[in-house]
Amino acid sequence: MSQRIGNDEVGRLARGALLPSFDGPSVPRWVLDELERGLGGVTLFALNGNVPGTDELAALTARMRTAGAPLVTIDEEGGDVTRLGGHKQASPYPGNAALGAVDDVALTRRVYRSLGAELGAVGVNLNFAPSVDVNTAADNPVIGTRSFGSDPELVARHAAAAVAGTQEAGVAACAKHFPGHGATVEDSHLGVPVVDADLELLDRRELVPFRAAIEAGTRAVMTAHLDLPGITAGVPATLSPAVITGLLREHLGYRGVIVTDALDMKGASGAIGIPEAAVRALLAGADLLCLGPREHHESLLAVLAAIEDAVASGRLPVERLADAAARTAALKDWLAGSAPVPVDRAAGLDAARRAVRITGDLPAFPAAPLVVELAANGNIAVGPTPWGLSAWAADAVRAEGTPDEAGDVLERATGRGLVVVLRDAHRHAGQRALASALLAARPDAVLVDMGLPVWRPEGAVHVATYGAAQANARAVAEILGLTN
Known part of the structure; x- marks a missing residue:
């Protein structure tokens, strides 16, 4: 043929x-x-x-x-x-x-x-x-x-x-x-x-x-x-x-x-x-x-x-x-033969809010907490899209994820709450090391994992979002009182 x-x-x-x-x-x-x-x-x-x-x-x-x-x-x-x-x-x-x-x-x-x-x-x-x-x-x-x-x-x-x-x-x-x-x-x-x-x-x-x-x-x-x-x-x-x-x-x-x-x-x-x-x-x-x-x-x-x-x-x-x-x-x-349907962005935020899982009792922050976002290598499929809680935080800092950084972070967080933002911590030894060092000094710190919540330190207040989309970030920011 x-x-x-x-x-x-x-x-x-x-x-x-x-x-x-x-x-x-x-x-x-x-x-x-x-x-x-x-x-x-x-x-x-x-x-x-x-x-x-x-x-x-x-x-x-x-x-x-x-x-x-x-x-x-x-x-x-x-x-x-x-x-x-x-x-x-x-x-x-x-x-x-x-x-x-x-x-x-x-x-x-x-x-x-x-x-x-x-x-x-x-x-x-x-x-x-x-x-x-x-x-x-x-x-x-x-x-x-x-x-x-x-x-x-x-x-x-x-x-x-x-x-x-x-x-x-x-x-x-x-x-x-x-x-x-x-x-x-x-x-x-x-x-x-x-x-x-x-x-x-x-x-x-x-x-x-x-x-x-x-x-x-x-x-x-x-x-x-x-x-x-x-x-x-x-x-x-x-x-x-x-x-x-x-x-x-x-x-x-x-x-x-x-x-x-x-x-x-x-x-x-x-x-x-x-x-x-x-x-x-x-x-x-x-x-x-x-x-x-x-x-x-x-x-x-x-x-x-x-x-x-x-x-x-x-x-x-x-x-x-x-x-x-x-x-x-x-x-x-x-x-x-297809026909358009209306956009419904409220569905995204609804889903993100319902997905949040909290382990432990969230503290009440009398003042804006320090938000520390720990570096997480992405993959090629995900690409360089921004993630984290810094857009909602009054004071946020990025950390590479080494125990040596704990001292500076703790000093900066003196007298206020501390929120530690992770992403797939089970896959990043540096995240786990720094988070553990911070928790040892500040057991009242809140861990937020914006990946899969496989690693959960015993006794820690832990928040799982199951993702790092904008909707996930906003949902947890509301829970932590970071939004207006």
């Missing part, structure tokens, strides 16, 4: 499977040209300067639609992984960990519907969310608060609610990271994490939320760059027919669009390069290929050449490209 289709048609089919990126707040000419030639869409990144503001973003997406009907995709999970604020401000919606802590599926649906409404208003039509990973590894460096929790059934019911809410807003949901990134202790941006699970374990843990998302009608599923030794035999899941075609298509019966996580990540292309990873992902059964934040026109052309060569050699059947194109077309048809 490949011999009966011309090179132009093969090129168009290949373009339809690609989601490149670009720099800046306006659409480059090459993107418009490629859209006219059949490019599937683009992925927007705050770090690329694509999101300077909502008005500018709406204008950018409208400009793209003068050249075609692109899928405009973004990583907007709410919570710690947010792009709509351009990394200049945190999200008004708490993330999945907070929603899981509340465990009200109607509220989760409401939050995701409002988040979808915000995306639809600026022209984004495919959101790379929700993350439906079951976070069973406490030291997971890349999921954490992005997960609804460690219980598969809890994650499943909220996965379904998140999908439903997003798609009620006319935006396609994308359940990720298949077959599940929650049991890993390595970041797939930097390597190939291993999930040591056979099919029986996957069926009762990782795959439970994906089944729920599929039953809820998710329009897309994103693959992860993971190695499941018993299933993939050393091949990352994104490049594995056993995972994409075997597990997702045949075992779970999924018929919608399958999109890869960014192919520039080391877990996918570190050993073989992005063009070869693209060909292998298509061969495995993927329909859309997210190339990554630095993969612009030159990378697009290299990937196109690799796909066209694979078709010409007979390695990649053109039917596989046509199959991917048909699924993408069906997704675009669904999007064409």
